Amino acid sequence: MKDTFHVGPSLAVKFVAGDQLLCAVGPFLHIYNVTKNRLIHKVRIFKRNKVHGIAVSEDKLAIYGGKSVSLVSWEQLTGANDVSNLEHLSPEWIVSTEFDVTGQNVFLLTCYNMVLVVDFASGDVLQRNSLPNERSILYSGSIKVLDRDHVLVNAGTVMGGIIVWDLHTGTQLWNLLGHEGSIFYVTVSDNGKYVASCSDDRSIRLWDTFTGKELSLAWGHTARIWNLKFFDNDTKLISVSEDCTCRIWSVEHTAEGIELIAADTFEVHLTKNVWGVDVNEEKMIAATSGNDGRIKLIDLKQTTRMADEMEQFDIKAIEIHCNVRFAAGEIIKGFHCFEFGIVALTSGGHVLRYTFADKSWVLLFTDQRFLSYSITNGVTVASHNVVIFSNNNCDLLLVKFTDRGKIVDQGKALKVTGLAKTTNVMCTTGDKAEVIYVTVESPNPRDNFVILAIDSSTLEVIDRFNYGKPDSFVSSCVTVLDHYILVGSRFSTVAIFDLFNCAKNGVYRIDDLNIGDTTTSIEHVETKQCRHLFSVTNRDGYYSFLAIKFDNGISHEVIHSNKTVKGFLERAFYNDEGDYVTYGFKSRLFYMYNESKCYEIMHHMCGGAHRQWGLYPVGVKEYILVYIKASQLHVLRIHKPRVPEFLTAGLHGREIRDLSICPRARATNENEYLFVTGSEDTSIKLNTVDKLTGEVTTFWTERRHISGLQRTRFISDDLLISCSALEELFLWRVDDTFARGPYIHMLQSLPVATLNPDLRIMDFDVKFTASGSFILATVYSDSSIKMWHYDNESNNFNVCVETRYKTCCILNTRLIQFRDHLFLLITATDGHAVIYRVEQDNDDALPNGLAPVVSQxxxxxxxxxxxxxVTESTLTLYTGGDDNGVCVSVFQSVPAPAAGGFPGFELSRSEFAHSIASATVTSCQLFDKGSKLLTTSIDQIVRVWDASDDELPLKLIESQYTTIADTGCCDVVQGDSIVLIGGVGLSTWNM
Amino acid sequence: MGKSSKDKRDLYYRKAKELGYRARSAFKLLQLNEEFHFLDDLERVVDLCAAPGSWSQVLSRKMFDEAEGDVQGKKIVAVDLQPMSPIDNVTTFQADITHPKTLSRILELFGNEKADFVCSDGAPDVTGLHDLDEYVQQQLIMSALQLTTCVLKPHGNFVAKIFRGRDIDMLYSQLGYLFKSVVCAKPRSSRGTSLEAFIVCLDYQPPANWSPKLDNNVSVEEFFHDCFVGINKLSLGDDSQLPEWHESVRTVAPFISCGGLDSFDSDATYHLDEGDMAKIEKSLDPVQSPTNPPYKRALELKRSGKLSSCV
Structure with missing residues (x-):
């Protein structure tokens, strides 16, 4: 067995010269070139312990974790894949290490407030320094080398005090009192003036090193704070926390004295915990690492991140600039942003243009038709920049601009006839650059819904299409593919208008895509084998992917559905890296979020959703956000990131409770397998694993569950089930046919028994009946057992059996086909395995009862x-228990006692291997056609047993330590010898 | 312990309230005792990390209320850093278990006699870093154990809460040096989903040539240095070098599940009828008021909207 890939908590990051970042990844260090976003080197540092911290002095490193420490040169580190032969042990847990001024000696601070002075070259312990009577255990501490003679030791106690002592004199300088609870981090500024600390009380305090006085008390984090660092010449402090954010504080001299002022907040990691932080002060880049295994980078130069080109204009300034008089109360009613600048329309009918090149406003013309109610749309197609103004009186005005913003002619005015009023006008362009499609909607339900095809160079109407307006239809977004116009509406509706068929049946309607209301965007993603894939967003935070077929009449299938983390969703698109990016509003912010990798790209305080706004792509990976706030027009340029946004994306922030590998290789790549992980963080992730490299890539994070996951399992090549507390059990279908990646859609949820469900569904199993339908067995925390029939035609679950074991919690269940009969196995917290015969009127009928056969x-x-x-005549159970043991129980089938009776089972042999692990055995899985058994246990040892014959006891073939703590689940790619081990993190093993 | 709707359905929680215990953990000690009978015939006992005091309550009831013979001279000491409300027949010390003064106060109360039984249900703040949490818990047990070695009479018993994690077998082997029998026991009242278990150490037999002495200038590791010298090669004492990494000695303690199968299952969901629920709502207020957490102020600020996710 060999572990090939590992993702799990990363406890420390450290910048070193040459744009390199050292990242602690379990017992390994990964070295990245940050600017090139490239992993340069991986090296094992320790045999078992995780790397907790790194100190660097020129080409020397002191790396520590737990009781382990390794003193290595840069050359040793980068010259090998494994330097664990250099691992040494300290007598006690190491809290911090630091080099002295010469770089020759290393200080190791242990959790009992002792400093070992170690010679780097020889490893000799030169001194042991401690402070008399202060040897209580510490969670945190640090060493600050000010100069040769002044070395401060800062010990964070568990009782709220911070003991600052002088290493060389062994005398206490201060016991800084003020915090409550354990001190979780303490650090000293480079100039030696300040001590910064944080504790269980969730505050950050700044202290004067020379007087011991508390200078400032800062609040902000909503959970515990784990790490602090001064930067920018000690004028700033960065903090990371259990609340998944990283915050910047400025150390400011105010009238009150010196204060810590909150300056910035970044959501950087997934639930929960950010452990490590470091800052490259030269480049002003911060790196953070968390429980999710992600290495996140943050651009600390606010100016390059965004907002350096924040411009704002009030109507007065524009008036002066254009040298015109606006009417009293005249406001900007609409705008559109092109590469060259912004075209805006006021409530006085003034058409204005702002050009980015010379930062000037010009009044282009005034049109009295667009006085009060007006809508401004724009589109760029080929080199035509076209603005379409419309009013509620069926007037359209199309104006074309050159790439430099020069108006091409006086514009094309047209009246849309046959409509009482026009309340909404939208436009779009398809592959055919010469045509702009404009949809025109009247509020009168008897009026037609009109689509105009307009020549983009002449702005002449080429064609007009009239459709009977669909019921309850309020258009909200539009896109085109070939001769199909897809229009989104309120009530979570999408209507497809076939331009070749204006008859009533020319409109195909998809209702209630999700429980949200307004459809905010429809985008064509790709087409494969005549299936056209569209991404659809809903303002209430839902998004879906629809596979639409246009041949033989229109048909559609929802292949993906999900909900964003929070807030309003306005649109989503795939970026250059193939990541799905969403944007919209949450409370008073505008946000952009990378949905594939689960991180916030940016947020901006714009005041909230209810305003005129638009986001426009410009250049390469840049965007301009234009919005109106307090009657001012704001223009914000969102830059392409100066630094990579992350070096590795990470996985779940909390324990993976179960994982399951799809039984077949991917349709699009035979070297890859799909798998799902279900976590304590309540999400399910759909991932792929590469069988050659072991590398894991996450595609989607499904947020349907609201309680921590219990089980997730593929039940067929494309169906999977997940279950958790609150009686949540969902059936999902995976679609792996598109090039962009796999998709996952929830087909159905299991009906719950009560209005206020509080049972945990502990496990489930299925047995397929004919035609894609199946029997489902579910077991619960209150000892109940239910059997259901899922009918794939009607997509419904119907309960057929409800019974109860005892009063204890059932932990596992399996449906077992033995010869002609179906049996149900359960195991429970009382240490029993019980086999029931599933009673059916005939073999094809639905279950109608459970009869216990044997309980052992x-x-x-x-x-x-x-x-x-299952063999010809026996059932063999391989079980792992909370009692640290593995049991093999062979049940022999017993013939039916009489004609018309049923066969049963009795225990023929059993072997209990006790103490095979030093802690709970959490999973066991047969593989290699049942000839081997894999077990995982909390002691972090993965064991493989010979299960080839029924000879007992089991023979251990191999055992190996895994770096995954709380080891709880595993799965094997049958036949391809890939094993996935889950717990706090995930690792891939090659057998 | 507060009360949430989940607690209300927890049968051990309900039973603790009905019987006047301050925490459901009382049943853990009772179920351990059902198996090991270490609470029979006790004269002097020490309850470490005792707050809120449910184990002391059990000890008090067993040694005094249910005692048949003479209770004169029986003593129970409960020690915790946190304050504790009084319990009948229990002397409570708000003190640090690692401090020599605490030891002298206990011995003074015992009239310089040693204890028959020491227990600890203590657990530290959990950070979420599995290796650190396990280490700190083991250090807490070792702190309790160092006081125990100074206060427990030979053949006495020691019981402490453990978390069965990666390195628990290292602790077992260390305890094996001090006690004749070391068992890992899990009462049915301890949730199966939790790593919690209890180490039951029977028959204290300290190494003959080792005399423990509490000293607050000595760390826990240093305290046991001479005791575990045979199994721990981390002999820093006179060595001038950090030892190379080596695998620690590990022993697996036998596992015993305690509390009959007829006792309540702490993992199960029990159904209560409306009458039961009404009764709980009405009468079962927390016996012990919730403690003031260090982050109380932060919670107040959060509730008033002063802490936010953006600047």
Whole structure:
């Protein structure tokens, strides 16, 4: 067995010269070139322990974690893939390390407030310094080398005090009191003036090193703070927290004295915990690392990140600039932004242009038709920049601009006849650059819904299409593909208008895509085998992917559905990296979010959703956000990131509770397998693993569950089920046919028993009946057992059996086909395995009861994991328990006692291997056609047992330490010897 | 312990309230005792990390209320850094278990006699870093153990809460040096989903040539240095070098599940009828008021909207 890939908590990051970042990844260090976004080197530092911190002095490194420490040169580190032969042990847990001024000696601060002075070259312990009577355990501490004679040791106690002592004199300088609870981090500024600290009380305090006085008390983080660092010549402090944010504080001299002022907040990691932080002060880049395994970079130069080109104009300034008089109360009613600048229309009918090149406003013309109610749309197609103004009186005015913003002619005015009023006009362009499609909507339901095809060079109407207006239809967004115009509407509706068919049946309508209201965008993503894939967003935060077929009449299928983290969703698109990016508003912010990798790209305080606004792509990966706030027009340029946004994306921020690999290789790449992970963080992730490299890539994070996941399992090549507390059980379908990646859609949820469900669904199993339908068994925390029939035609679950084991919690279940009969196995917290016969009127009928066949105690307490091998005449149960043991129980089939009776089982042999692990056995899985058994346990040892014959006891073939803590689940790619191990993180193993 | 709707359905929570225990953990000690009977015939006991005091309550009831013979001279000491409300027949010390003064106060109360039984249900703040949390818990046990070695009479018993994690087998092997029998026990009242278990150490037999002495200039590791010298090669004492990494000695303690199968299952969801629920709502107020967490002020600020996700 060999581990090939690992993602899990990263506890430390450290910048070194030459744009390189050292990242602690379990017992490994990964070295990245930050500017090139490239992983340069991976090296194992420790055998078992995780790397907790790194100190650097020129080409020397002191790396520590737990009791382990390694003193290595840069050359040793980069010259090998494994330097764990250099691992040494300290007598106690190491809290911090630092080099002295010469770089020759290393200080190790232990959790009992002792400093070992170690010679770097020889490893000799030169001194042991401690402070008398201050040897209580520390969670945190640091060493600050000010000069040769002044070295401060800062010990964060568990009782709220910070003891600052002088290493050389062994005397206490201060016991800084003010915090409550354990001190989780303490650091000293480079100039030695300040101590900064944080504790369980969630505050950050700044202290004067020379007087011991508390200078400032800062609040902001909503959970515990784990790390602090001064930067920018000690004028700023960066903090990271359990609340997943990283915050910047400025150390300011105010009238009150010296204060810590909140300056910036970044949401950087997934629930929960950000552990490591460092700053490259030369480049002003921060790096953070978290429990999710992500290495995130933050551009600290606000000016390059965004907002350096924040411009704002009030109507007065524009008036002066254009040298015109606006009417009293005249406001900007609409605008559109092109590469050259902005075209705006006022409530007085003034058409204005702002050009970015010379930063000037010009009044282009005034049109009295667009006085009060007006809508401004714009489109850029080929080199035509076209603005379309419309009013509620069926007037359209089309104006064309050159790339430099010069108006091409006086514009094309037209009247849309046959409509009482026009309340909404939208435009779009398709592949055919010469045509602009304009939709015109009247509020009168008896009026037609009109689509105009307009020649983009002459602005002449080429064609007009009239459709009977669909019921309850309020158009909100539009796109075109070939001769189909897709229009989104309120009530979560999409209507497809076939330009070749204006009859009533020419409109195809998709209703209730999700429980949200207004459809905010429809985008064509790709087309494969005549299936056209569209991304559809809904303002209430939902998004879906629709696979639409246009041949033989229009048909559609929802292949993906999800909800964003929070806020209003206005649009989404795939970026150059193939990541799905969403944007919209949350409370008073505008946000852009990378949905594939789950991180916020930017946010901007714009006041909230209710305003005129637009986001316009310009150049390469840049955007301009234009909005109106307090009657001012704001223009914000959102730059292409100066630094990579992350070096590695990470996975779940909390424990992975279950994982399951799709039984078949990917349709689009035979070296890859799809798999799902279900986590304590309540999300399910759809990922792929590369069987050659072991590398894992995440595509989607599904947020349907509201409680931590219990089980997730593929039940067929494209169906999977997940379950959790609150009686949540969802059936999902995976679609892996498109090039962009796989998609996942929830087909159905299991009906719940009560209005206020509080049972945990502990496990489930299925048995397929004919035609894609299946029998589902679910087991619950209140000892109940239910069987259901899922009918794939009607997409419905119907309960057929409800019974109860005892009163204890059931942990596992399996449906077992034995010869002609179906049996149900359960295991529970009382250490028992029980086999029931599933009663059916005939073989094809639905279950109508469960009859216990055999009940056997096989473990002392909870049976945590089970796998089953079925032979001609026996059932063999392989179980792992809370009692640290693995049990093999062979049940022999017993013939039916009489004609018309049923066969049963009795225990023929069983072998309990006790103490095979030093902690709970959490999963067991047969593989290699049932000849081997893989077990995981909390002691972080993965074991492979010979299960080839039924000879007992099991023989251990191999065992190996895994770096994944809280090891809880595993799955094997049958036949391809890839193993995934999940817990706090995930690792890929090659057998 | 507060009360949430989840607690209300927890049968051990309800039973604790009905029987006047300050926490459901009382049942853990009772179920351990059902298996090991270490609470029979006790004269002097020490309850470490005792707050809020449910184990002391159990000890008080067993040694005094349910005692048949003479209770004169029986002593229970409960020690915790946190304050604790009084319990009948229990002397409470708000003190640090690692401090020599605490030891002298206990011995003074015991009239310089040693204890028959020491227990600890303590757990530190959990950070979420598994290795650190496990280490700190083991250090807490070792802190309790160092006081125990100074206060426990030979053949006495020691029980402490553990978390069964990666390095628990290292702790087992260390404890094996001090006690004849070391068992990992899990009462049914401890949730199966939790790593919590209890180490039951029976028959204290300290190494003959080792005399423990509490000294607050000595770390826990240093305290046991001479005791574990046979198993721990981390002999820094006179060595001038950090030792190379080596695998620690590990022993797996036998596992025993305690509390009969007829006792309540702490992982199960029990159904209560409306009458039960009404009764809980009405009468079962927390016996012990919730403690003031260090982040109380932060919670107040958060509730008043002063802490936010953006500047």
């Amino acid at each position: 105690r096989i473990h002392q307490s909870g049976v945590k994991a089970v796998d089953v091998k």
